[in-house]
Amino acid sequence: MKNSMFKGPALKGQEFKRRHNRFAFIALVGCTSMLAGCAMGPDYQQPQLDLPSQYHNELLQIEGENIGKTQWRDFYLDPQLQPLISHALAQNLDLETVRSRLIAARQRIIVTGAALYPKIGIDGYGERSLDSGLTSTDPSSENEFNLSGVVSWELDIWGANRRRSEAEYANFLSAQESLNLATISLISDVASRYYEWLDIEQRYQISVNTVALRKKELDLARLRKENGVISGLEVRQAEVEYQSAKVTLPDLDFERGEKANQLRILLGEFDYPLQPQSEEELRAEGAHFPTQFNVGVPSEMLSQRPDVKAAEQALIAMNAKVGVAKTAFFPKFTISGSFGRESDELSNLLDSEGVTWSLLGGITAPIFNAGSISAQYEIAKEESRQAMLAYRDTVLTAYFEVNDAMNSFRRSELAIHAQQELVAASSEYNRLAGLRYRNGVASSLDLMDAQRKLFSAQLALSQIKRDRLLSMITLYRALGGGILSLQDAPPVMGADIEGE
Known part of the structure; x- marks a missing residue:
């Protein structure tokens, strides 16, 4: 009778306890949801930059499209250069390394974002034990098997995990812009090495022709x-001029081989076949770049240069880390629970009535840490300030790089016309001196002086043409290096996390 009298009230008490625990759990989750919209730390605000409305040095070519937004295939018009760039984009080893970093940055977003959600797992174990004969009069072996589902969750009340996700997403975007920058840099490096190689080939050919003539x-x-x-003195003078031209060949031959090797490194191959152009092709004034273009205004540069955009994303990441550091001042809340079954036989474990469950809520709060948390918070703020200064410095440097590139291009434009006139004058001088020498009117000194001036002017013209091409490449790169086409652009793997 006593057992029956107390059985009912005991069951009611257990039911009341279960309902109370359920209500407490729901209330805690509800409070967490209400606080979930809060996140510690400052929200990012784009810095105000007092950029000039125009560049210091404007170019005369003000018509046409902004070359900073032009795809590289529409900018590099040389049909022999385009296959080299395409090959480098597919095979360059440094570019592949940067792509790998981008993939790793994408995975870090997933790792960080996983902290926002509960962790669910399975916990199972089996045990067989035997009591000692010293402590038991009837020692016998016992079996125990348990299988439980477990859940744990750190509540993101203060937004620490959300700020971490924000920082990692910004780091991912920064890595993506770094890949854009590496791609654009590779394209310009291939073009620069190619035209430097052609310049050496042309100067080598000029030297070979001069040696043959002398x-x-x-x-x-x-x-x-x-x-x-x-x-005999005049013979010796002719021999000196011949040897002077001949001595330039070994150095030029070494330089063209060295420049070809530099180009092959960018192409990612040991022995990529580089076909030198013919003498007529080397001397031809082909259309290497668009003839009509403009450079836009400085404010457009911010959205065109990958290094500026990467620096801003780094600033966003450091700003979010300030919020992470601030949450360390506040307590952390965790919820964990399990539900499962236990049995003394493995065969009926899933059918056993031995139900087990647990629900645990925890809180940890800092009380004394010798100033460590405050110091970490101050470090985060200073690192954010450093990122701000780095961003401003990147913008400032980019602005003056464009100005310097325009100066260099304008200087090369003026120099190439002057040098072409010098070559024309030297050619005529050499022709007349040759006629006078053969007719016995002029001495060999006049002829050799004319030949030296022509040889020097031809070599200088080749180098000035190279400098003009390189200045155009530098200007294009300084303005952003163009919009990458779909086949050249790095994979955009963050589209599915725009809302995070």
Whole structure:
């Protein structure tokens, strides 16, 4: 009778306790949901930049499209250069390394974002034990098997995990802009090495032609001496001019091989076949770039240059980390629970009536840490300030890089016209000196002086043409390096997390 009298009230008490625990759990989740909209730390505000409305040095070419937004295939018009760039984009090893970093940055977003959700797992174990005969009069073996589902969740009341996700997403975008920057840099590096290689090829060809010409002049001088027309001194003078031209060949041959190797490194191959152009192709004034373009205004540069955008994303990440550091001042709340079954036989574990469950709520709060949390918070704020200064410095540097590139391009434009006139004048001087020398009117000194001036002017013209091409490449890169096409752009793997 006593057992029956107390059985009912005991069950009611257990039911009341279960309902109370359920209500407490729901209330705690409800409070967490209400606080979930809060996140500690400052929200990001884009810095105000007092950019000039125009660049210091405007170019005369003000028509056409902003070249900073032009795709590289529409900018690099040389049909022999375009396959090299395409090959480098597919094979360059440094670019592949940056792509790998971007993939790792994308995975870090998933790792950080997982902290926002509960962790669910399975916990199971089996045990077989035997009591000692010293402590038990009837020792026997016992079996125990348990299988439970477990849940744990750290409540993101103060927004620490959300700020971490914000920071990692910004780091991912920064890594993506770094890949854009590496891609644009690779394109411009391939173009620069290619035109430097062509310049050396042209100067080598000029030297070869000059050596051949001076060998003929030396042979002619020897013949004229045998006929008593000139003295041995003039023969020696012709020989000096011949050897002076010939001595330039070894260095130029080494330079063209070295530049070709630099180009092959960018192409990612040991022995990529580089076909030198013919003499007519080297001398031709082909259309390497668009003839009509504009450089836009400084404010457009902010959305065109990957390094500026990467620096801003780094600033966003550091700003979010200030919020993470601030949450360390406040308590952390955790909820964990389990539900499962236990049995003394493995075969009926899932059918056993031995139900087990637990529900646990925890709180940890800082009381004394010798100033460590405050110091970490101050460190985060200073690192955010450093990121701000780095962003401003990147913008400032970018602005003056564009100005310097425009200056360089304008200087090369003026220099190339002057040098072309010098080459034309030197060619005519050399022609007239040759005629006068052959007719016995002028001395060999006049002829050799004319030949030296022409040789020097031709070599200088090749280098000035190279400088003009490189200045155009530098200007294009300084303005952003163009919009990447779909086949050249790095994979956009963050589209599914825009809302995070």
